[in-house]
Structures are given as structure tokens and as C-alpha cells.
Amino acid sequence: MSQHVRVRFAPSPTGPLHIGGVRTALFNYLFAKKHGGTFILRIEDTDQNRYVPGAEQYIVDSLDWCAIPFDEGPGREGDFGPYRQSERKDKYYAFAKALLASGNAYYAFDTAEKLTFHRKDHEAKGKTFIYNWHNRLKLDNSLSLSEDDVQKRIDNGEDYVIRFKAPQDETLHLQDEIRGDIQIDTNILDDKVLFKSDGMPTYHLANIVDDHLMKITHVIRGEEWLPSLALHVLLYRALGWDVPKFAHLPLILKPIGKGKLSKRDGDKLGFPVFPLQWEDPKTNETSSGYREDGYLPEAVINMLAFLGWNPGTEQEIFSLQELIDAFDLTRVNKAGAKFDPEKTKWFQQHYLQKADNAFIAKEFMGLLSQKSIVTTTEYVEKVVALIKERAVFISDLWNLGSYFFQAPSAYDEKAAKKGWKEHTGDIMKEVITVIDQVKVFDSKSLQEAVKGWITSNELGFGKVMQPLRLSLVGAMQGPDVFDIAITIGKEETIHRIQKAIDHLS
């Protein structure tokens, strides 16, 4: 790539950033970094009606949490700002004017009501109303009206929009980096509005103007934009600009059922659809986020990278740097991918196992202090080392290992019934004595003492080991019993056995 790569992620701040949006951002980021390029965040807020406070900050926070920060954007000014379209308002009109002057665009006065009427009317007849070559001369615009009329209406302050005049009888050959050649007959295109009556450009105009002004080399966006590609290319052509390369990413679909992944799927199936928790300022409704649910950003990124892309090797675990090195647009899939929450958990579990015990312990300490448990970092690290392999999330650690911090207050009924028999109490009394006599209280000595005692008394392991576990844990789970005993200490071990004898015998 000879020119400096510049890509952009251009969301509109209409709510929290959806996981599909995060993936689009990720692929842009990976592509930029792979080619030593620049990753830009541009806020597309040309529709003032849909503006949601906090949404922009949410987008910025999400990208930062995912560790895919943008190089240029709001608050990180480069040479191409501002990066909010609402702040670039004055830039667009000149280009709409230029299009008007070159005959590629025209004024249109048709009211929204009238257009709605046409659409309904056509629909009733089983047809589709398209504002384009076959009817534009019959509608209320500068193509059908005299120059004087047009001027008069504008001078009178009448509302108008500027529409693109789509060319006729042409077959366009569009290039997509993922899909290859796409042919479009220009006669099916409609004359899209470029400039709205409120003085703001539409997405289409603002988008290509900014991409040009910001020297964007590659437009990597969701497949929902594919139908607009012809318009955009035509716009570049009409303005006499170089066309960037385009790549349309496959959509992320619902895990079950039909259609695009939506906010509701997450609620229904119990997994987050957003990177960060979001509270809707209007409804006060809270949507869960990956961060708050305990996912590590590395896991989310790794999972997202594999949705619609793969390296063609058997490697599945990738660090961000490895993703950058391996990423290739041509290896992006064409078909939409169903989202799999289970696989996300698998990635999460993997990254948690890989995470540093000190880090996990630190996070876990926060949870413990919420439960008013006083302990030491050293002790928590020991516990983490013993139980983390059973955990997917840090929050699992409590259910997995609460007995390291407090004696069981109840005993699993099934296990007690199965493991605690009539003579168990007597046996356990003897076990206390055996344990008490162990001088060096480490796993090896303890194990030798207890197992030796079992063997020489011909008791059978199950008769001792199971009640012992039940005494210490309260249930039939957890790591090696001797490790548990060593960790909680001799005194506590004996104390718990005695307690179990009192309760269960």
C-alpha cells in the first residue's frame, strides 16, 4: 500500500454502541494498524432528532475499554477536525452547491406529506414509489419548474431539499474488497436527498465529503451500507474525487431465529449485546455490558475478531498484536454469522485462566470486601491459585471458594446422606486426632498421615475422604481436600470437622 492508510469508524450517537459496531471498529483498527495507518473516529450526528446524550462518550469509552483506541477523533484532534459532523456543518453546503452547478443535483420542494402519499398510493397498487428518472419531471423540483419559479420559491422561504440526479442507462461496476465485482443498473437508483430542509446534509453527502476531506483510503463498514455503495461512488465521480476502497462486513445475526442481532436478543437469551453497561437517559432502562458482566476485554476482542474472519490456521487464541499481524480483509467472510454466546464464554474462560493470579486476586478482593470479609492479598492469591481453573468469571470465585473464608453453615443434603453414615462421627473423631498429630502442616505430610492411617486401619478411602470434604467445604466440590486443609490451617480444619460431627451425627 503506497499511500498512508486512513480508515474511520463513523457511528451515529443514537444510543449505546452495539457489539456489531464494535466489530466494525475492531476491523478498521486492525486494518489500520496492520498497515501502519491511522484509525479515526468520526461522529455522524447529522440527525439532530436522534441525538442521545451520553452516547458519544459511551462510544469513546467502549473503544478504550476494548483497547482499540482511535488516533484521531473528538478530543484527540488531528489535522482533519473537527470530528463531529454537527461541527462541520458549514463544509457541506458548498459541495451540494457544486453538484447543483454541475447538473448532478437539483432542488426539490415536494413536501413530506406528498411523498408519503405517493408511497402509500403506489404501495396500494402493488408498486414502489421511487423518486428518480421516470417521475422526477412530474414532481415539484427544479427540473420540472422554471428557473424563475424555483428562485421565487426559495426567496419566499419555502422548504426545499437538494436531491442527487442519478444517471440513466448505465451499468456500474463497483468493487468491494470482500465481495469483488458488483454490478448495478443505474436506472433502479433513486434520487437521494443530499441536503435536508433543516440545513443539514444527509448521511450520504456528509459521509463522502468527510471521507474525502479526511483523506480516508479504505471504507470498512457494515453490509447494511452495500445498497448505498452505488450512490456513494456516483457522488465521488460527480465531485471529481478519487474513490476510496470499500469493504462491506457481513452482519452479526441472532443466535436463534431470524435477523440481525438486536438489543432484545441479549435480554431474552441472557448475554450482553453491548460492550459496556448502558442506562438509557430517557427510559432509565439498563442494558447489561460485557465489562460489567465480568468479561475481559481480550476475550471480547478475540471473540469478535472471529466473527466473520479467521486466519485460515488452527490458531484461535490471538492477542491484539497477533490479530493485527494476521488480519487480512480478503479473509473476511461474505455470509452473515450467527452470534454464539457460548463461544464467547469459552474465550472468556480461556483468558481468565491465562490471567495473572495477582490480578485476579486484586479483583476478587473487591468482591470480598463487599461481603465484609477481612483477609490478606497473600491468602486470596493462594485461594485463587487453587480454584481459578473452575471459574469463567471472577465473580464465580465466591461460589467456588466461599469456604476458604467462612466455615460452611450448611451441608449439602444429598452428599451428607450419601457420605455421612452412622459410624462416620466416630471415624472423624479419630481423624481429628490424626490431623492434630501432624507436626509440619503441609499438603504432603498431611496426606501421608491421613492416608497412612486409613490404610493401616483398613477403613476405605471413601469413608474418610468424603466426610472430610463435606466437613471442610459443606459440599462435594472444590480442589484437593488436603490443599484446602493446608490453606485454611490446622486449627480451622479441626474446628470444622468437629462442627460437622456435631451437626451431622
Place this chain on the structure above:
RNA sequence: GCUCCGUUGGUCAAAUGGUUAAGACACCACACUUUCUAUGUGGAAUUAAGGGUUCAAUUCCCUUACGGAGUACCA
């Protein structure tokens, strides 16, 4: 409806004009921990259908079916 895009196990997916059509998740079984996980081993399961082209098609072409997106003065 129309336009465009797509279709390999339940899901994510690799590969090639000639292979036993990888691998992962999930599922099942077994082993290992005298517990629960984790792990290991194995199993079941796929080229949407029908036509061509070809010695040979999952791969190239066509049709059908199915899925998706778009069809706004929203992005």
C-alpha cells in the same frame, strides 16, 4: 413486491476441479483426579435442492429454495 448480497455439521468455520471435507464451540461416552471443575481420548454430525460443463464438481455456470440487507428530509 423490487434491488443487491449470501448459503460447508446445531453454531463459528478451513480446504481443493481428484483428500478419509480440517479445526473450534456445544453435545454424548470414556479416562483422570476417591469430590466438583478443568484436562485428555474417542463418538455422533456437514458441502440447501435440481440441472448442466468436465474423465472428475463441495469448488465453475444456470434455475429453484432458503437466509440477510436495503427500499426515509435515519444513520
